[in-house]
Amino acid sequence: MSVALVIVSHSAQLAAGVVELAAQMAPDVVLIAAGGMDDGGIGTSLEKVMSALGLADTGDGAVVLTDLGSAVMTAEAAWEFLGSPETVLLANAPLVEGSIAAAVTAQSGASLAAVCSAAETALQAPAAAPDPGENTPAAVTEQAEDSVTAVLTLINPMGLHARPAAVLAGVLGAMDVEIEINGADAQSVMMLMTLGAAQGDELQVSATGPDAKRAVELVRTEVAAGFGEL
Structure with a gap:
């Protein structure tokens, strides 16, 4: 249900x-x-x-x-x-x-x-990133240590259109992670769709949190499979 x-x-x-x-x-x-x-x-x-x-x-x-x-x-x-x-x-x-x-x-x-x-919050823009100068060195180090990143290339003909965006947002939304793709909240289908990412475009993926590694690997797997559209 x-x-x-x-x-x-x-x-x-x-x-x-x-x-x-x-x-x-x-x-x-x-x-x-x-x-x-x-x-x-x-x-x-x-x-x-x-x-x-x-x-x-x-x-x-x-x-x-x-x-x-x-x-x-x-x-x-x-x-x-x-x-x-x-x-x-x-x-x-x-x-x-x-x-x-x-x-x-x-x-x-x-x-x-x-x-x-x-x-x-469908059309709510993500909060602006904080000024790095406002963070203590310890906080910045901890964030860097917890971060998982990847650079991926879209191979499916239609790129990151509505259906793939929904697939990613739906699964990532159930994870304990903060994850962005090209600066957009990857847990929001609307934010992903605003990227307009096409075939051949690179996706800069960055995640933090307990599920960061699993989340990035999921994105990698979906992109490599062309979101099942190849």
């Missing part, structure tokens, strides 16, 4: 499209579209959202993502009608990017809170 996602949109086609896209990244996650009015028109339906929340009750909870303001109000009303369950969280997140990030995180088996957080 994993955390489920409910996609609420004014458009049935838009909700279905987001579900279709997210499903490519997270095939084992329950994804339910609740878009449009009951008659197929543009708008949001309280009944549709309540029905979707009922279907999304997988035991691990559900995260709800919405597009525009009235969709938020409809989702809140549905949540209240169902008794404000603690197993349902309404994410304040961009619909498409948040849904993809949440789906990838749910695929990794993360908790309800972690899936919601992934949605809400």
Whole structure:
């Protein structure tokens, strides 16, 4: 089981499209579209959202993502009608990017809170690196000793596109590691996708933490295998 996602949109086609896209990244996650009015028109339906929340009750909870303001109000009303369950969280997140990030995180088996957080921070830029002058020599040495690095070359024709980014972010997100690829947070599918890394490009991988070596080796293995696309 994993955390489920409910996609609420004014458009049935838009909700279905987001579900279709997210499903490519997270095939084992329950994804339910609740878009449009009951008659197929543009708008949001309280009944549709309540029905979707009922279907999304997988035991691990559900995260709800919405597009525009009235969709938020409809989702809140549905949540209240169902008794404000603690197993349902309404994410304040961009619909498409948040849904993809949440789906990838749910695929990794993360908790309800972690899936919601992934949605809400989908477009958040990583924190700026601290000024080296602010670190003590001892802290810098310890960081250097714990760091694992690699330089890899992409060989698959499409490069680091959405699916490979989702594969890496999903698996790395479950590890106790801080890992970056070309300066981007490798545990964030959206940050990896912003790199626009193409076939033949080099990936500078740097990791710290208990799982650093295992994480870098996983990236090395996936890149060497062309993410299964060769």
